[in-house]
Amino acid sequence: xxxxxxxxxxxxxxxxLAVQAHDMDDDNDGDDVVDVEDDLDxxxxxxxxxxxxxxxxxxxxxxxxxxxxxxxxxxxVESFDKGTLDGWILSKAKKDDTDDEIAKYDGKWEVQDxxxxxxxxxxxxxxxxxxxxxxISAKLSKPFVFDTKPLIIxxxxxxxxxxxxxxxxxxxxxxxxxxxxxxxxxxTPYTIMFGPDKCGEDYKLHFIFRHKNPKTGKYEEKxxxxxxxxxxxxxxxxxxxxxxLVLNPDNSFEILVDQTVVNSGxxxxxMSPPVNPPREIEDPNDQKPEDWDERPKIPDPDAVKxxxxxxxxxxxxxxxxxxxxxxxxxxxxxxxxxxxxEKPEDWDEDMDGEWEAPQIANPKCETAPGCGTxxxxxxxxxxxxxxxxxxxxxxxxYQGIWKPRKIPNPDFFEDLEPxxxxxxxxxxxxxxxxxxxxxxxxxxxxxxxxxxxxxANDGWGLKKAADGAAEPGVVGQMMAAAEERPWLWxxxxxxxxxxxxxxxxxxxxxxxxxxxxxxxxTDAPQPDVMxxxxxxxxxxxxxxxxxxxxxxxEKLGSDADIGSASQEDExxxxxxxRKHASEEEETVNRSPRNRKPRKD
Numbered sequence: 001x002x003x004x005x006x007x008x009x010x011x012x013x014x015x016x017l018a019v020q021a022h023d024m025d026d027d028n029d030g031d032d033v034v035d036v037e038d039d040l041d042x043x044x045x046x047x048x049x050x051x052x053x054x055x056x057x058x059x060x061x062x063x064x065x066x067x068x069x070x071x072x073x074x075x076x077v078e079s080f081d082k083g084t085l086d087g088w089i090l091s092k093a094k095k096d097d098t099d100d101e102i103a104k105y106d107g108k109w110e111v112q113d114x115x116x117x118x119x120x121x122x123x124x125x126x127x128x129x130x131x132x133x134x135x136i137s138a139k140l141s142k143p144f145v146f147d148t149k150p151l152i153i154x155x156x157x158x159x160x161x162x163x164x165x166x167x168x169x170x171x172x173x174x175x176x177x178x179x180x181x182x183x184x185x186x187x188t189p190y191t192i193m194f195g196p197d198k199c200g201e202d203y204k205l206h207f208i209f210r211h212k213n214p215k216t217g218k219y220e221e222k223x224x225x226x227x228x229x230x231x232x233x234x235x236x237x238x239x240x241x242x243x244x245l246v247l248n249p250d251n252s253f254e255i256l257v258d259q260t261v262v263n264s265g266x267x268x269x270x271m272s273p274p275v276n277p278p279r280e281i282e283d284p285n286d287q288k289p290e291d292w293d294e295r296p297k298i299p300d301p302d303a304v305k306x307x308x309x310x311x312x313x314x315x316x317x318x319x320x321x322x323x324x325x326x327x328x329x330x331x332x333x334x335x336x337x338x339x340x341x342e343k344p345e346d347w348d349e350d351m352d353g354e355w356e357a358p359q360i361a362n363p364k365c366e367t368a369p370g371c372g373t374x375x376x377x378x379x380x381x382x383x384x385x386x387x388x389x390x391x392x393x394x395x396x397x398y399q400g401i402w403k404p405r406k407i408p409n410p411d412f413f414e415d416l417e418p419x420x421x422x423x424x425x426x427x428x429x430x431x432x433x434x435x436x437x438x439x440x441x442x443x444x445x446x447x448x449x450x451x452x453x454x455x456a457n458d459g460w461g462l463k464k465a466a467d468g469a470a471e472p473g474v475v476g477q478m479m480a481a482a483e484e485r486p487w488l489w490x491x492x493x494x495x496x497x498x499x500x501x502x503x504x505x506x507x508x509x510x511x512x513x514x515x516x517x518x519x520x521x522t523d524a525p526q527p528d529v530m531x532x533x534x535x536x537x538x539x540x541x542x543x544x545x546x547x548x549x550x551x552x553x554e555k556l557g558s559d560a561d562i563g564s565a566s567q568e569d570e571x572x573x574x575x576x577x578r579k580h581a582s583e584e585e586e587t588v589n590r591s592p593r594n595r596k597p598r599k600d
Contacts, residue, residue: 076443082110126439133432196234231262241257280407316379
């Protein structure tokens with residue numbers, strides 16, 4: 001048993017030493033401690049870079065790119081696979097209330113392949129420059145009118161360099177007579193704004209629509225609630241993600257990322273501020289009466305300060321029982337001038353004043369209880385009570401917290417169909433970003449979910465399949481990482497082999513039963529219950545002995561005429577001695593448990 005535990009402790013110690021050795025290696029390299037998954041990823045990259053040119057990697061399944069084709073009616077599609085910006089209009093506008101140096105929308109757009117693409121020929125729209133205003137737009141094949149069909153807008157985004165601060169949202173530009181796409185800017189009216197946006201550690205997925213007040217004719221932005229899902233990965237993993245907005249005529253909406261719902265709700269209930277104002281509002285002209293009492297508790301006017309209440313007693317007093325420790329150096333200061341200090345050669349007393357050596361702790365005080373004038377320590381004053389205040393009692397005149405009265409809202413309206421928004425006729429990207437090379441692809445605006453899903457499978461789905469085909473399996477990643485970092489083998493052994501070994505060790509090793517001879521030698525108590533098999537064998541042996549004794553008795557009976565009476569007495573005595581010895585031996589070997597009587 002001791003050997004088992006010794007072996008377990010040894011294996012665990014080896015694992016700990018391996019991990020510590022890895023941590024020390026990381027410290028020497030100036031890296032932070034990383035987890036095993038990061039090590040696996042880094043190991044895979046380093047192993048691939050360090051492979052000799054002569055080694056041939058195993059064949060990787062290839063995914064062939066084919067430009068997606070819409071399978072139904074669409075209002076707008078764009079895959080950029082022609083390699084041009086045909087149909088797109090660059091803005092020539094200037095942004096208001098901005099310095100002239102950055103007011104122009106002069107950020108560059110280009111159609112390019114994605115960096116490290118796994119699908120040659122798959123091109124997209126790239127925001128090339130950083131720290132500039134960008135604006136580009138394109139007309140729909142026909143204006144979208146909100147009536148009885150859903151609205152689905154879908155597109156792909158890849159933050160190829162990550163994202164520091166910037167957006168990748170789209171705007172559906174309202175259909176107005178004044179719409180001029182080459183003057184597209186931040187104040188151009190839009191119907192819906194949708195897409196990812198990030199600055200600092202604030203990760204957002206916008207869904208905003210502009211609602212028209214039927215009474216005043218003014219527009220107000222309505223923002224969807226923030227998603228409960230963690231959006232950080234979509235901004236940092238440098239992978240292509242699919243963003244989808246679905247608006248239904250029943251006012252419900254869904255927001256999906258990579259075909260998974262991350263936010264949903266209803267235009268009437270889940271927008272801020274609400275679409276419809278309240279029926280009643282607080283009267284702005286109402287005022288609180290002067291005698292309105294909002295105090296739930298008041299000081300007891302009948303309470304009197306006790307005569308023995310001393311308000312002037314201090315909270316702390318000197319401990320009169322304290323005694324100055326022996327050896328206290330009253331005449332020694334706590335700090336003295338450093339005797340080894342020297343005045344700097346460039347010290348000018350006219351400019352710098354008289355030089356004084358720096359102060360250091362008095363070395364004599366290091367071995368003494370203390371130095372300087374001894375003072376008694378302070379202690380809590382048992383007679384301290386502080387400033388007396390009367391106790392608080394319920395206010396019989398309490399009237400509650402005052403609120404102005406409610407009156408009908410003069411601006412109230414009720415729009416039960418906010419889905420019927422302002423029609424839009426163009427799609428645009430109006431963005432500022434501190435990070436370059438944001439990749440956009442595969443825009444589609446349609447009314448049928450199946451059409452959008454087919455478009456997603458033929459575009460984003462191919463990218464996902466190509467990325468998966470190019471990545472090694474889990475086992476391959478683990479093997480490659482272990483080749484670069486041999487200490488990982490110890491981790492694999494501890495996490496896989498060690499549990500199996502321990503199960504086999506503890507389950508298959510039996511405990512040796514002590515023999516009867518050991519009980520005789522040591523006089524140790526025997527167990528009350530013995531194995532049934534051993535007991536049956538012993539019973540069988542006893543039966544054979546009895547049969548032999550009976551046979552001998554019969555033989556002796558046949559020769560009785562030859563022997564004498566004295567011989568019979570001697571034989572009977574020997575039989576009794578032998579029987580007595582057999583009983584003693586049986587007493588040593590047999591269990592004290594009572595046995596059922598044998599059948600002769």
